[in-house]
Amino acid sequence: MSIDKEKIKDVAKLARISVNEAKVDSLTKDLNSIFKFIEQLNELNTDKVEPLTSILNQSLRSRKDEINDGKIREKILKNSPKKNEEFFVVPKVVE
Amino acid sequence: MSDITNQSLSEIIDNVKTKKISSLDLTKAYIKNIENAKKLNAFVTTTFDLALDKAKQFDKKPTFNKLLPGIPLAVKDLFCTENTKTTAGSNILNNFIPSYESTVTKNLWTNGSFLLGKLNCDEFAMGSSNETSHFGNVINPVGDQLVPGGSSGGSSSALAADLTPATIGTDTGGSIRQPASFTGTVGLKPTYGLCSRWGIVAFASSLDQAGPMTKTIKDCAIMLEAISGFDKKDSTSINKDKEQYSKNLKDNIKGLKIGIPKEYRVDSMPKEIDELWEKGKKILKDLGAQLIDISLPHTKYALPTYYIVAPAEASSNLARYDGVRYGYRSEKGKDLIEMYEKTRSEGFGDEVKRRILIGTYVLSSGYYDAYYLKAQKVRQLIKKDFDDAFKKVDSILTPSTPSSAFKIGEKTNDPVSMYLNDIFTVPVNLAGLPALSLPAGVDKQGYPLGLQLIGKALDEQKILNIGYAFEKNCGFKNEIKKWWS
Numbered sequence: 001m002s003i004d005k006e007k008i009k010d011v012a013k014l015a016r017i018s019v020n021e022a023k024v025d026s027l028t029k030d031l032n033s034i035f036k037f038i039e040q041l042n043e044l045n046t047d048k049v050e051p052l053t054s055i056l057n058q059s060l061r062s063r064k065d066e067i068n069d070g071k072i073r074e075k076i077l078k079n080s081p082k083k084n085e086e087f088f089v090v091p092k093v094v095e
Numbered sequence: 096m097s098d099i100t101n102q103s104l105s106e107i108i109d110n111v112k113t114k115k116i117s118s119l120d121l122t123k124a125y126i127k128n129i130e131n132a133k134k135l136n137a138f139v140t141t142t143f144d145l146a147l148d149k150a151k152q153f154d155k156k157p158t159f160n161k162l163l164p165g166i167p168l169a170v171k172d173l174f175c176t177e178n179t180k181t182t183a184g185s186n187i188l189n190n191f192i193p194s195y196e197s198t199v200t201k202n203l204w205t206n207g208s209f210l211l212g213k214l215n216c217d218e219f220a221m222g223s224s225n226e227t228s229h230f231g232n233v234i235n236p237v238g239d240q241l242v243p244g245g246s247s248g249g250s251s252s253a254l255a256a257d258l259t260p261a262t263i264g265t266d267t268g269g270s271i272r273q274p275a276s277f278t279g280t281v282g283l284k285p286t287y288g289l290c291s292r293w294g295i296v297a298f299a300s301s302l303d304q305a306g307p308m309t310k311t312i313k314d315c316a317i318m319l320e321a322i323s324g325f326d327k328k329d330s331t332s333i334n335k336d337k338e339q340y341s342k343n344l345k346d347n348i349k350g351l352k353i354g355i356p357k358e359y360r361v362d363s364m365p366k367e368i369d370e371l372w373e374k375g376k377k378i379l380k381d382l383g384a385q386l387i388d389i390s391l392p393h394t395k396y397a398l399p400t401y402y403i404v405a406p407a408e409a410s411s412n413l414a415r416y417d418g419v420r421y422g423y424r425s426e427k428g429k430d431l432i433e434m435y436e437k438t439r440s441e442g443f444g445d446e447v448k449r450r451i452l453i454g455t456y457v458l459s460s461g462y463y464d465a466y467y468l469k470a471q472k473v474r475q476l477i478k479k480d481f482d483d484a485f486k487k488v489d490s491i492l493t494p495s496t497p498s499s500a501f502k503i504g505e506k507t508n509d510p511v512s513m514y515l516n517d518i519f520t521v522p523v524n525l526a527g528l529p530a531l532s533l534p535a536g537v538d539k540q541g542y543p544l545g546l547q548l549i550g551k552a553l554d555e556q557k558i559l560n561i562g563y564a565f566e567k568n569c570g571f572k573n574e575i576k577k578w579w580s
Binding site: 014015019027030038039040056058075092 | 288393414439470
């Protein structure tokens with residue numbers, strides 16, 4: 001199956017990555033060669049195979065569901081590119 | 096002792112313990128080497144002041160009973176280090192200063208060592224040549240035109256050039272073993288779950304593992320002992336007692352069964368790789384091991400499976416980079432969605448974007464069954480191949496890589512040819528097994544080549560022991576001329 005430029009643009013939209021029009025061609029070429037490689041898997045009949053969902057022979061541990069804000073607001077906000085005293089700041093969403 | 100940095104980690108530890116060298120002098124020796132090796136571009140960040148402080152503190156009140164007493168160490172810039180910038184080789188994290196320490200690095204510091212700096216790597220560990228880093232290519236000390244392997248390329252380069260006595264990398268599809276092979280050093284990818292993933296910048300969570308990169312097997316055992324262990328903060332961490340890998344190191348491998356998988360002989364493989372493999376088999380046989388032909392029939396499907404599973408997980412993991420909470424933000428977007436799109440477009444490099452798009456595509460509605468589910472099924476078959484083989488053998492011997500280090504720029508225009516580098520290393524990650532790459536020889540150009548020992552889950556001690564015996568009898572010496580200083 002081949003992937004066309006429109007499909008690439010759709011997927012880029014889903015991934016929230018803007019793709020420069022000039023790069024769409026080379027990206028389409030690269031992804032098609034990668035998918036051609038990936039599609040070797042179609043040679044295999046896997047109808048009776050269970051998918052592998054965990055590599056460990058143990059189930060995931062659960063922990064108590066406790067409310068814990070960590071009291072580290074300052075630390076968390078420290079790395080944000082734009083902030084006021086207490087919140088993350090994003091471009092205006094509601095007019 | 097002007098050449099202390101040539102020594103192995105275990106020799107250096109002995110010298111510190113017997114007070115032949117102070118931690119401060121040791122640290123100064125590495126700092127001098129690092130300052131003279133800027134051409135290699137192995138470091139993204141250096142923390143010399145911190146290291147000198149810690150060394151002085153150690154000398155004032157030495158704790159010689161620790162595993163890594165007063166030892167300065169540089170680590171891959173994928174491990175979050177508290178108050179020290181952590182970039183993952185990406186523009187999107189170029190200003191990120193973690194407020195916490197990864198478990199694995201914390202384990203290093205608890206064992207007596209301290210941070211010398213953060214090592215360059217492929218962006219988000221996606222690459223096999225360290226050519227995708229936002230901070231530039233890393234050069235292999237073996238030759239000024241050669242890649243050091245990837246993604247832990249800064250780690251392999253720094254280690255081989257004596258800029259750190261040992262280091263740690265991460266391995267999702269070969270990112271420790273392939274660079275180790277390209278630089279004539281030892282690299283271990285532990286069993287999935289043996290070392291905590293907490294605080295490591297995530298790439299593909301079901302495959303990622305941290306592991307040691309060292310000059311010798313003994314050093315590797317020491318480092319593994321230091322970093323491994325149960326961590327409740329990692330939901331896939333294995334809860335088991337800690338092992339003393341270095342103390343239990345033995346070189347008697349008589350009677351061990353070594354599997355030789357026929358599928359690891361690929362058509363395009365240079366003759367030298369085949370010869371190296373033969374040499375490896377002979378060494379192990381002469382040491383009393385028994386060679387057994389085995390088959391891992393789904394080997395050729397490992398790489399295509401990997402290029403579905405890893406990008407899918409990466410696409411999910413990297414969704415967090417949105418320019419809101421931390422990292423780079425583009426100022427160009429006029430609304431929220433556009434801000435996300437521009438931030439991610441400007442923040443990520445080409446290879447990372449490519450993989451996010453592959454991952455988003457294979458997980459998208461209508462394609463999930465054809466790609467992701469199919470890959471999960473083939474992953475089951477690959478794991479079963481190993482399960483079956485390990486009923487008959489103790490370990491499996493293969494080449495680490497299909498070639499020696501290649502030239503910078505040689506493979507950057509063809510993603511698939513770059514991916515093929517990991518053909519021998521990827522199956523192990525898919526099956527969650529431990530594997531060791533050990534230096535075994537050189538090709539006709541004099542570039543190092545490695546062999547890989549694969550073990551059963553949690554059987555690190557055995558592959559280290561085989562590696563230990565192999566190392567003593569192989570006669571490989573890494574002869575690197577310091578052309579850069």
